[in-house]
Amino acid sequence: IEIQVLADKHGNCVYLHERECSIQRRNQKVIEEAPSPFLDAATRKAMGEQACALAKAVGYTSAGTVEFIVDGQKNFYFLEMNTRLQVEHPVTELITGVDLVEQMIRVAGGEPLPFAQDDLTINGWAIESRLYAEDPYRNFLPSIGRLTRYRPPVEAATATGVVRNDTGVYEGGEISMYYDPMIAKLCTWAPTRAEAIEGMRNALDTFEVEGIGHNLPFCSAVMDHPRFVEGAMTTAFIAEEFPDGFSGVTLTEGRLRKVAACAAAMNRVAEIRRTRISGRLGNHERHVGDDWVVAIQGEEIAVRIAADRDGATVHFADGAAHRVTSDWTPGQSLARLEVDGEPVVLKVDKIPAGQRIRTRGADLKVYLRTPRQAELARLMPEKLPPDTSKFLLCPMPGLIVKISVEEGQEVQEGQALATVEAMKMENILRAEKKGVVRKINAAAGASLRVDDVIMEFE
Structure with missing residues (x-):
């Protein structure tokens, strides 16, 4: 104080x-x-x-x-x-x-x-x-x-x-x-x-x-x-x-329902706009269905949208509903909506088959699918991240101040490998597990980008 x-x-x-x-x-x-x-x-x-x-x-x-x-x-x-x-x-x-x-x-x-x-x-x-x-x-x-x-x-x-x-x-x-x-x-x-x-x-x-x-x-x-x-x-x-660092906020069920309702209402607006693109389907507007499945924060939420001139009422399978109104149009990065009369602000970006929505510390990939699309999506294999365990990657853009090991050297878990300086701070990079240094790709004084390989392990 x-x-x-x-x-x-x-x-x-x-x-x-x-x-x-x-x-x-x-x-x-x-x-x-x-x-x-x-x-x-x-x-x-x-x-x-x-x-x-x-x-x-x-x-x-x-x-x-x-x-x-x-x-x-x-x-x-x-x-x-x-x-x-x-x-x-x-x-x-x-x-x-x-x-x-x-x-x-x-x-x-x-x-x-x-x-x-x-x-x-x-x-x-x-x-x-x-x-x-x-x-x-x-x-x-x-x-x-x-x-x-x-x-x-x-x-x-x-x-x-x-x-x-x-x-x-x-x-x-x-x-x-x-x-x-x-x-x-x-x-x-x-x-x-x-x-x-x-x-x-x-x-x-x-x-x-x-x-x-x-x-x-x-x-x-x-x-x-x-x-x-x-x-x-x-x-x-x-x-x-936050003992394990920050990995984003997990929204409460109530807040999650509101975001799902907003995403469904915005998706309907975007779908209607897509049907009106000149030259699509012989200029005949494609019907936009009322039933959707919102995949959000590891959950699948089935909704039915009842739209009118002033907004949309999003109904859930358990009988609950949220009324969503907004003047948002596709392409706007900031969506200002009202859910049951209460203001909600979302940061919105288009992603394949859905939207990236950020709100109150949560960063969500929200997928909007028809019931049939949702059924098929459940059969898709999960894409795993690449294995980078044999590489020391630069975690930030910065300047290599020191390389603390040599090629061929055996290192122990927690041992200092390199020091990177960025934004007035020195960051010591340490070994995640025991191993042997096979190759060093950077030297002191080098400027590196994120994920540049500093060294490789056997």
């Missing part, structure tokens, strides 16, 4: 309350919020006063951040002071209404602070998600490439909600291996924490990033995690809740 301070050259120092920064990975913050759901008013006051005392003791001026470790009994211990503006400063600005950058400039110009401690109150709740060019499905390894699509949510500010996105990238720009992987800071504000979380969920749903691996799905997963929603975080949150 960190305390934001502002100090001028006239002996004045104030604290602008705290930021909760417990959700970290590799000592890098991922989610921040202000205020902290853990602190009470007395602890907040004590921490703030200690932070100001420290700043005054060293004659500090400008904005600064005093970081503390806080235990379960609310005892707090000084960790360090960052004598600069923090990445997560927007959440403090959103709950206090103070422009920290402006105040830094005014203090540097010799002006006194225009407010006292009693003027600084907490208004509402703010959350920040750091968007990193890191692939959560590959153990958060750095990802580089061109941003073929970069469409942040629309920034807005009202009395009931704020969406803010601080970024320095653009669609068509390139993410290189030479800089920090953070490419945007998405922030939401609302009168309550629950509303700020819901605002962040919706903002993440509408944030489109293509061309690189990124952690948007992981941030979405955190927003829906019961422990985060409860506010029961520690610095071990990611290690404890």
Whole structure:
């Protein structure tokens, strides 16, 4: 938990309350919020006063951040002071209404602070998600490439909600291996924490990033995690809740049904459009059936679609139904729908015989088939991935810093084989099992792409 301070050259120092920064990975913050759901008013006051005392003791001026470790009994211990503006400063600005950058400039110009401690109150709740060019499905390894699509949510500010996105990238720009992987800071504000979380969920749903691996799905997963929603975080949150890494979200049955209904309704729209292509079937429109099987998240869900001018009612075999309405048209990558009157946002891409749908941290291949097609699809053999166990593949684009073994050398499980540097981090690649190095294909100083073969084993 960190305390934001502002100090001028006239002996004045104030604290602008705290930021909760417990959700970290590799000592890098991922989610921040202000205020902290853990602190009470007395602890907040004590921490703030200690932070100001420290700043005054060293004659500090400008904005600064005093970081503390806080235990379960609310005892707090000084960790360090960052004598600069923090990445997560927007959440403090959103709950206090103070422009920290402006105040830094005014203090540097010799002006006194225009407010006292009693003027600084907490208004509402703010959350920040750091968007990193890191692939959560590959153990958060750095990802580089061109941003073929970069469409942040629309920034807005009202009395009931704020969406803010601080970024320095653009669609068509390139993410290189030479800089920090953070490419945007998405922030939401609302009168309550629950509303700020819901605002962040919706903002993440509408944030489109293509061309690189990124952690948007992981941030979405955190927003829906019961422990985060409860506010029961520690610095071990990611290690404890995702011990085997992140492999996507498994949707609940209720959410899965809604996505299946949306996919069926959108597929019907796409099928009707395909029947109207000029010259197909002698210009006679092909009838689009009402019965479909939705294959999603390892399940097959039989549905019957009853469509009308305003939308479609999707009926399930057990008698349940969802009403889906939308103005989505095939080719749109973002589908804004309503299911039973509730808004749903899906990222949609066409794949053979279906759609790739991403929502709330889940990345789904959804297949839409007629009952006969579904019957035949069950007979198809499963395609297995290629065996790469005899190769050390480069897991990310990066620079080979060191090759730690030689050809002909026997290696043991867990032994360091090579070191790859990317985005300010060195990554040590280790042997997955015992073996003998047959051939080394790369040397220190070489720049490699993802899946380039570094070495081969016998």
